Each structure stands twice: as structure tokens, then as C-alpha cells.
Amino acid sequence: MLEKYYIRPATIDRIHESWIAPEVEQYVSWMAEQRYTDSSVSRRIPIVVSFGEFAKAHGASEVKNLPDHVEPFVQAWIGERARRRSARRRKQIGDEVRNPIRQMLRLAVLGYIGRGRLHKPDNPFERQAPGLLRYLIEEKGLRQRSIYQYQIFLRQFAAYLERIRVDNLAKLSPTVLSGFIAEYAPPRVSWSTVRNACGVLRVFLRYLNREGVLAKDLSSLVEFPQSYRHAGVPRSISWEQVEQVLAGIDRRSASGKRDYAMMLLLATYGLRAAEVASLTLDDIDWRNERLKIRERKAGNTTTYPLSAVVGAAIVEYLKNGRPATTCREVFMRCCAPHAPIGSAAVVCRAAHFIRKAGIRVPRAGSHVLRHSCVQRLLNANFPLKHIGDYVGHRSASSTQIYGKIAVEQLREVAFGNGEDVL
Incomplete structure (x- = not known):
């Protein structure tokens, strides 16, 4: 397989002579399966081969010893090749070297996950609270989206x-907890997010006390900040601005075709980012022109008529943009490894195109397009109940806040004689 990427026999021989040649060839096969470009593969192979020689020179005699040499090798590489570069560029080069090595080790070393961005631990407190996830699933009955x-x-x-150097959960104190909540407060995040974080923390602390990790239940010390359910205003933009956002997407590229289809789904149906990311090929009924959104936040399934514009955008992406893969999810990463796109990526792409259009809105993201969909329905005089059902709200109270942006209806109330209001 190496002959596909290198012409000179001496280069291929050098790779075959490496003491980690089987692991390198396994990695090359994996990259080919994941549809990495030839240039990406040929760029990564010399890095992992050099890493093997470095590790051997520093005492590694078995593959299982390799993880201990990742960071020393990365620092040595930066010192030799990027010493005079800026700090930002040195970090980029470090990531470019570290990532292929970690990918190879995940294939070669059983149990190795490294510290890569895509391999965050499911339970960051696995060592001291190993049964936490099982508790949340089996006893609390949380769904996967809540677990996330x-x-x-x-x-x-x-x-x-880790930053304040508390390495033992038994050392948790009111000071530590209040410090975390204070650091987590607005304007960094919204008050509702702070409340959610407090709720998670209280559940975690109760679990630690139950398991004997904490001698005392500290959950009562985490106070929920005062917030009001309908205090804010949904951050929508006008439909003209939505069209401006859509017009700013370059649909000539594969990523542009994908992003255009995703933004249309957000704006047309008011979908959540997670609902767009989890959409599968099986959810689209082309024959009957129906679109099915499963397992919504309310726990129900909604079926929509498939808009001609949305359908055409999805078809264009499937035919001329989507990578060949066995995955059933509609929207995929454009770069190898080809995997289903995540909900966070949907949020980021929406934020990117909103900013690109020059539209200023607090916390730009996919929810701006969702709110704009609701705004358009309000302007068309649809009842709030119908709107709530359309966008998948769990209860009517979730839709009530949109009454604040029904400007024309509010104006009629203001100029009415009062009797109609009663």
C-alpha cells in the first residue's frame, strides 16, 4: 500500500525497516479506509516513523511503551523545526505532529485514548466516582442527550x-464550589446555563456523599441563582436577514452544499442543532415528500412536509457533496476521518454565517435561525399552540415567551379598548 504514496524505493524501505512498521502500515490502512487524501497520508507517515525512532532511542522496546514518549517527541520536534516561530504557530505545529501519533497509538495500543479533542473521557471523575454514569442512566433515568x-x-x-490543584474529591469545600459557580457566571454564559450547571453539581455532590467519597452532603451549599423564565427576549433576526445569511453560503464546495442544507433546515422547520445533526437517510421519505424528526426534546416525533427548496438542497449535497460512507446520518464531516457532524458543529456553522452576513446578535448560533422561524410564523398569525407543536416544544409555556416578539399583535392590544383583552 505504501507504493501508492511514495515513488522512491528507499523511502518505502526505510518505513519497512522501522521497528514499528506493522503499526505504521495498520495506520496507513486505517487512513485509507477513512478516505484521507494522498497528500495527508504522505505527510503523516514520516512523522510516525520518526516518532518510532525517537522512542527507541529513548528506551522504548515495546509498542506499549510508546505513549510515554509522545510529548517529549513533540517538544523535540518543535525545538528543532519551529523554535523561532511565534507561540501560536508552535502550538499549531505541535498539534499537527501530536495528532497523527495519537491516532496511530489508538489503533496499536489497547486502551490508549490520549488527550485528543475527539476522545474526551465519558466520565472525567472515573478514578474516584467510577459508577457515576451508570447511576445517571439506571437510577436517574436520564436520556443520552441529558447525559451529554x-x-x-x-x-x-x-x-x-485541576487548575486550582484540587486532586481529591474529598477535599471539596464550600469555597471551592462557590469559586466554580462565580467563575462560571455571566456574561460568559446565560443565567439559565448557570442554573443547569448548579443542578448537575448538586446531583454529583449527592452521589459522592452516597458513595462515601464525601463525608457530608454539600449539595445544599450550591444555591441556584435567581432567574426568571421569561425575562429575556428570543434572539431572532428578520426573514430578510435570514435570506442574507443563506445567500452568503458558497454552495460550490462540498462543505457549502452541506451547510446550505443545514441552515435551510434550521430556518424552515425551526429545528434544534442536535436534530439536524442526528437526521438520518431513513428519516426522509422521498416518495411521499415527508421529513421525520425523531426523539425530540419533548420525547415525540414530528413529521413535516418536505419543502421543495429544502429537498433540492439535500439532494444536491447527497449527490455532489456528501462523502461515500456507510453511515446513515445525512450530514458528515468534509475532512477525514469522515464521521457524522456533531450538534456543536451545526451551532458553529450557523454562528459563522450569521457573522459573515454582518448581522449583530447576542450569542449567534443555530437558535437564532430557530427563533427566526418562530418569528415568521407569528407574523403570519399562527396560534402559539400550533407554533409550539411545529418546533417541538415540550409545553405551551415554552412557546409563551415568543409573545414578546409578536409586535403587531402587541400593538393591537395596546390600542384596543381593553374589553377584547379580558
């Missing part, structure tokens, strides 16, 4: 503890 949110907050809490 728990993991986000717990990773942030773990990072905070």
Missing part, C-alpha cells in the same frame, strides 16, 4: 479543580 449535557458541565468542573 452532564458530561459537559462535569468536564468543566474537573478542569476547574
Whole structure:
């Protein structure tokens, strides 16, 4: 297989002579399966071969010893080739060297996950609270989407503890907990996010006390910040601005075709980012022109008429943009390894195109297009109940806040005689 990437026999012989040649060839086969470009493969192979020689020179005699030499090799590489570069460029070069090595080791060393961005631990407190995820699933009955949110907050809490050098959960104190909440407060995030983080933290602390990790239940010390359910205003933009966002997407590229289809789904149906990311080929009924959104936040499934514009955009992506893969998810990463796109990527792409259009809005993201869809339905005088059902709200109270942006209806109330309001 190496002959596909290198012409000179001496180069191929050098790779075959490496003491980690079987691991390198396994890695090359994996990259080919993941549809890495030839240039990417030929760029990565010399790095992993050089890493093998470095590790051997520094005492590694078995493949299982290799993980101990990753960081020393990366630093040596930067010192030799990027010493005079800027700090930012040195970090980029370090990532470019570290990532292929970690990918190879994940294939070659059983149990190795490294510290790569795509391989965050499911439970950041696995060593001291190993049964946490099982507790959340089996006893709390949380769904996978809720588990994912728990993991986000717990990773942030773990990072905070590492930063302040608290290495034992038994050392948790009111000061530590209040410090984390204070650091997590707005304007960094919204008050509702802070409340969610407090809720996760309280569940975690109760679990630690139950398991004997904490001698005392500290959950009552985590106070929920005062917030009001309908205090804010949905951050929507006008439909003209939505069209401006869509017009700013370059549909000549594969990523542009994908992004255009995703943005249309957000704006047309008011979908959530997670619903777009989890959409599968089986959810589209081309014959009957129907689009099915499964397992919504409310726990239900919604079926929509498939808009001609949305359908055409998805077809264009499937025919001329989507990489060949066995995955059933509609939207895929454009770069290898080809995997289903995540909900965070949908949020980021929406934010990118909103900013690209020059539209200023607090916390730009996919929800801006969702709110804009609701705004358009309100302007068309659809009842709030119908709108809530359309966008998949769990209860009518979730839709009530949109009454704040029904400007024309509010104006009629203001100029009415009062009797109609009663």
C-alpha cells in the first residue's frame, strides 16, 4: 500500500525497516479506509516513523511503551523545526505532529485514548466516582442527550479543580464550589446555563456523599441563582436577514452544499442543532415528500412536509457533496476521518454565517435561525399552540415567551379598548 504514496524505493524501505512498521502500515490502512487524501497520508507517515525512532532511542522496546514518549517527541520536534516561530504557530505545529501519533497509538495500543479533542473521557471523575454514569442512566433515568449535557458541565468542573490543584474529591469545600459557580457566571454564559450547571453539581455532590467519597452532603451549599423564565427576549433576526445569511453560503464546495442544507433546515422547520445533526437517510421519505424528526426534546416525533427548496438542497449535497460512507446520518464531516457532524458543529456553522452576513446578535448560533422561524410564523398569525407543536416544544409555556416578539399583535392590544383583552 505504501507504493501508492511514495515513488522512491528507499523511502518505502526505510518505513519497512522501522521497528514499528506493522503499526505504521495498520495506520496507513486505517487512513485509507477513512478516505484521507494522498497528500495527508504522505505527510503523516514520516512523522510516525520518526516518532518510532525517537522512542527507541529513548528506551522504548515495546509498542506499549510508546505513549510515554509522545510529548517529549513533540517538544523535540518543535525545538528543532519551529523554535523561532511565534507561540501560536508552535502550538499549531505541535498539534499537527501530536495528532497523527495519537491516532496511530489508538489503533496499536489497547486502551490508549490520549488527550485528543475527539476522545474526551465519558466520565472525567472515573478514578474516584467510577459508577457515576451508570447511576445517571439506571437510577436517574436520564436520556443520552441529558447525559451529554452532564458530561459537559462535569468536564468543566474537573478542569476547574485541576487548575486550582484540587486532586481529591474529598477535599471539596464550600469555597471551592462557590469559586466554580462565580467563575462560571455571566456574561460568559446565560443565567439559565448557570442554573443547569448548579443542578448537575448538586446531583454529583449527592452521589459522592452516597458513595462515601464525601463525608457530608454539600449539595445544599450550591444555591441556584435567581432567574426568571421569561425575562429575556428570543434572539431572532428578520426573514430578510435570514435570506442574507443563506445567500452568503458558497454552495460550490462540498462543505457549502452541506451547510446550505443545514441552515435551510434550521430556518424552515425551526429545528434544534442536535436534530439536524442526528437526521438520518431513513428519516426522509422521498416518495411521499415527508421529513421525520425523531426523539425530540419533548420525547415525540414530528413529521413535516418536505419543502421543495429544502429537498433540492439535500439532494444536491447527497449527490455532489456528501462523502461515500456507510453511515446513515445525512450530514458528515468534509475532512477525514469522515464521521457524522456533531450538534456543536451545526451551532458553529450557523454562528459563522450569521457573522459573515454582518448581522449583530447576542450569542449567534443555530437558535437564532430557530427563533427566526418562530418569528415568521407569528407574523403570519399562527396560534402559539400550533407554533409550539411545529418546533417541538415540550409545553405551551415554552412557546409563551415568543409573545414578546409578536409586535403587531402587541400593538393591537395596546390600542384596543381593553374589553377584547379580558
